[in-house]
Amino acid sequence: MVIINISSTKRTEFIDITSQIERVIREKEIEEGICIIFCPHTTAGLTINENADPSVRSDIIAHIEKLIPYRGHYLHLEGNADSHIKASIFGSSLSLIVKNKRLILGRWQGIYFCEFDGPRERKVYVKVLSG
């Protein structure tokens, strides 16, 4: 298992971690298999989406904020109830396929760490399984 360290700089931010995940695959030298990416935080998540036009990420963040507003009526008193809800909607794990020692991704896909309660120091765990 490899740990990737991430420093977020805003409250809500999608951080591209594709190259770090690809480096893990390269260094493991696994020919064929799968790759599990896991986010150990309850106010952050993971997603795969467009890596070209950054306005796609802005649209996702803005729309999720509209559906699950920061300043809503919540019971949880730490001011980050919305972050927990967003984390569950996006999810904590991704499953990917490794082929010919490379991570399989679509042409426009990037892997993003979804910060919903930053800025914070965060981690992502990566596990590659051969087979």
Place this chain on the structure above:
Amino acid sequence: MVIINISSTKRTEFIDITSQIERVIREKEIEEGICIIFCPHTTAGLTINENADPSVRSDIIAHIEKLIPYRGHYLHLEGNADSHIKASIFGSSLSLIVKNKRLILGRWQGIYFCEFDGPRERKVYVKVLSG
């Protein structure tokens, strides 16, 4: 594959299954690997979120109910169309990492079975793969 039995007591309820999953890992005695958790129901899901303040779960449940109301205008006539929609939003499977014979979870993370159409008798399947 191990089957975990769950009895929900409310229509919507998040049930902590972390200790049952951890017991599966301990009994399998797998040093390193991954763990897939699968929900075989179409009106329930799985999520990972905060295990400390229970108001976080209440906030998630209340907000999802606001976005996808029980009494909405739906075509499906069994009175649980909202439960199906919620199930797809949360998802049916989780992928976790096993290291040193232990499930890797963040400090504040618990694994929850998300009941959206209870009370019912439910099952969750757990598969551990060594590697």
Place this chain on the structure above:
Amino acid sequence: MVIINISSTKRTEFIDITSQIERVIREKEIEEGICIIFCPHTTAGLTINENADPSVRSDIIAHIEKLIPYRGHYLHLEGNADSHIKASIFGSSLSLIVKNKRLILGRWQGIYFCEFDGPRERKVYVKVLSG
């Protein structure tokens, strides 16, 4: 890794791919293991939901459209910002369990390719891992 080709015929459409995935499992002749399904597109996703009453899928599609409308105020200028948001909400990967050479699914579960920006030619990748 096996590639499944999909032709969508509408802008938004859930296409049942269960039998194609089951055929992959049969042909691989793997006794026990897991199956990762991966969608390499950023305006489509994957979900598991009811395979009986088609009105369930109609309800999911209609409600997601209400929450994330096609004609909203988005920055991304290609007219498919909503499709990207929907793709992230549903997710790009599914993890399933294989037992006795068969895919484990609940009685009412089908596996769906979620088209959010069709009609298009699409692909889904399937990887089976023995163990």
